[in-house]
Amino acid sequence: GENVEQHPSTLSVQEGDSAVIKCTYSDSASNYFPWYKQELGKRPQLIIDIRSNVGEKKDQRIAVTLNKTAKHFSLHITETQPEDSAVYFCAASYFGNEKLTFGTGTRLTIIP
C-alpha cells in the first residue's frame, strides 16, 4: 500500500517569512495530492490539492509543487501570518482509489 512520509514534524518561522513542508510517497500510481490544515481543536480542511498532470499550483500565498520522478511534493506558504499557525497534513491517492493516505503532520508555528 501507499506510504507517505512528511517532514519536518514541527516548524517555527518568523511572521512574514516563508515556510516549506515536504512529503514523499511510495506508490508511483498515486496521482492526487491534497494538503489539509487543522487548527487547534478544529477539523481538518482542504487548503490546496494538485493532480499529477501539473508540476505546480498556486492559490494566493500558498503553492504546491510536485516532482513525480522523485515522488515528492511540497507545500510552500509565503508571507506567513499568525493565522497560518496550525498542523498541516499532506496526503496521496489515485483516482479510482478514493482512500487517502495521510502524512504524520507538521505543526507550524508563526512567531510574531
Next chain:
Amino acid sequence: GAGVSQSPSNKVTEKGKDVELRCDPISGHTALYWYRQRLGQGLEFLIYFQGNSAPDKSGLPSDRFSAERTGESVSTLTIQRTQQEDSAVYLCASSLLTGLTYEQYFGPGTRLTVT
C-alpha cells in the same frame, strides 16, 4: 448547506463498555470515511464506505471495531469492550467523488475518553 455532523461531541466511558459514535454526512455525498486521531498524532484511517460497494475495513485495528452505513446516509462506528488505548478523537469525513477532486469534508469529531 449543512456540513458533516457527529454525535456525541464528547463521550466518557468506562473500560469494557461498548460505545456507538454517529456520523451524518453531507447530503448526496457517496463516500464516507472514519479516522482516529490520538492526541497530537496524525489521521489514522479506519474504514471507508462508497455507495453500495463492500466497505474497505483495512484500517480497523481489531475486531472490537465495526461500522455500518445505511445507504448513503448515516454511519455508526461501534467499539466493543473499550480499552484505554481507544481514547482519541474519532473523525468522520464525506466526499462527493467527482473525478476532479476527492476533497474530504470532515466533521467536528467525537472525543472519546475511556477511564
